[in-house]
Amino acid sequence: MNNIVITEIQLAATFYRSGLLKYFNSDELAFHITDICYKHKILAINNDRLTAQKMVDAGLLKVVTLDESQMGEVDRLHHFYKPQFIVKTVTALVLAQQTGYKLLSQDDLLRETAAHDFKIRAINKGWLIEILVNEISMMGETIDVDLVKQII
Numbered sequence: 001m002n003n004i005v006i007t008e009i010q011l012a013a014t015f016y017r018s019g020l021l022k023y024f025n026s027d028e029l030a031f032h033i034t035d036i037c038y039k040h041k042i043l044a045i046n047n048d049r050l051t052a053q054k055m056v057d058a059g060l061l062k063v064v065t066l067d068e069s070q071m072g073e074v075d076r077l078h079h080f081y082k083p084q085f086i087v088k089t090v091t092a093l094v095l096a097q098q099t100g101y102k103l104l105s106q107d108d109l110l111r112e113t114a115a116h117d118f119k120i121r122a123i124n125k126g127w128l129i130e131i132l133v134n135e136i137s138m139m140g141e142t143i144d145v146d147l148v149k150q151i152i
Contacts, residue, residue, distance in 0.1 A: 004104045004128070005032045005096040007089055011104065011125060012061060013051040018148060020129070023136045026059030032101060034091040035065045070094050084109060096120045104128060 006012050012031040015021055021029065038052070055061035066074065078090045085093070089107075093114060096103040103114050103122045111122035126149065133145045 002028065003030055003032060003099065003101040004123075005092050005099070005101045006104050007033075007037050007092040007107075007110070008105075009033060009038060009052050009061075010048050011106070012055065013048040015125075015128070015132075016051050016055050016060065020132050020136070020143075020148065021055075021060055023132075023139060023141065024060070029132075030060055030062055031055070031104075032062045032064055032095060032099070034088070034095055035063050036091045037088045038063045040088050064095060066091060066094065070098065073098075081113070084113070093118060093120070096122075 012033070052061060056063065073094050074087065074090050077093065078085070078087050081090060089110060092103060092105075093110075095101070096114065097118045097120055103111070103120050104125065105111055105114075105122065106124055111124065114120040114122040129148055130145060133143050133148060136143050
């Protein structure tokens with residue numbers, strides 16, 4: 001479960017605010033987001049910005065700057081997948097592909113493309129909730145999956 005690439009800070013912030021992440025440290029679980037995805041809309045959403053900073057401070061969120069070679073791949077893929085995906089989404093695909101991390105997205109087309117074209121393990125929030133709740137249960141804690149799904 002360790003490392004997960006995200007395209008939207010709002011999703012990770014929601015997981016953090018739900019309390020599910022308090023059971024994990026950065027060695028057990030970390031969300032990775034490209035700086036392009038991180039900066040997209042983050043300034044407009046004050047609550048998510050503050051939560052994101054707490055997550056960065058705790059090591060649960062890592063903001064990654066892609067290098068020149070990776071950005072070249074982003075440019076190539078963006079031209080290929082335009083108009084289905086915007087640049088920020090393609091940066092997450094490149095990061096997940098090059099690191100081998102899972103990609104978390106609520107976008108069905110993105111998950112299908114990631115799995116089919118890039119052989120990336122792409123997951124949605126429902127899958128992650130169930131995995132987190134199972135891990136927490138193995139720690140001896142009791143959490144209602146349905147309640148968590150309602151919160152998130």
